[in-house]
Amino acid sequence: MQDSLIIGTRGSKLALWQARWVQEALTKNHSGIDVEIHPIKTRGDKILDVPLAKVGGKGLFVKEIENALLDGRIDIAVHSMKDMPALIPAGLQIGAMPAREAVEDVLISRNGTPFSKLADTAKIGTSSLRRAAQLRIVKPDLDIQPLRGNLDTRLEKLEREGFDAIVLAAAGVKRLGLENRITEYLDTALMLPAVGQGALCIEIRNNDSDVEATVTALNDPDTSTAVNAERAFLNRLEGGCQTPIAAHAQLRDGRVHLIGMVASIDGRQIFKQSIDGSPRAAVSIGTRLADQLLDQGARDILELLKESANA
16 A cells, blocks of 8 residues: 555646545545645646647646656546546556536526526637537527636636626536536536546556555445446547537446437537446447447538548
């Protein structure tokens, strides 16, 4: 068992909150362990004036931290699971997934107006193609504008840049104690969340048995099963931030229930379906659901998006 650990994390308020939560959980579970937090600036933190879909998407917030993990500068990495690419780099693995926070997205409007009451042409801030596509399914004429930056910056831009509303992940808002800013939680029937949304990822090196033994107590089996199903869905679709992909898995009555979606950027085409099965088959459930959507027509959307991204 390790007697000291260095946690690598991004330096935003939310990322540091997450790292401190892991730090406190580890020190609570292992008396006498010394846990240090080492902030690392990622490419995604440096490029703030370009939508994620145009600068590489998933991986922008984890690569530098993973490099530090691989070369031994840190012992574990703490990420938001939704930032994790579908494939983990060689030499690394997911060591634990703590119990998930709320998975929903939330609407924060300037005047407390719920989504149903916003004007059809309201100005909405989000850099997520997933969110934009699903909002446009309901209100095709929305003026959706890019919104980058940490959570505090996005809330400031709500007022400063004249947005009628912005859309954020509920988990981050709750973790930073800003629930009073939430206008409404968006039902997953309207806004299916990102793969892994609300969950944390504790990443470790392969074959590092001491570190693995130290972090394994933080793993929540239900969260791990649900997120593994979602990530298998994402992996099969070879998706990232450049594609409007969403998925949400839950364990109910001893079964994994997974809903997945692929949409066109304008929201005019949407492929959405659900599947369930044994928790032991979580990965195959995710893969099978992806195959079903691909066969129904989602493959055409994904190929067009890849072509436009490479143009």
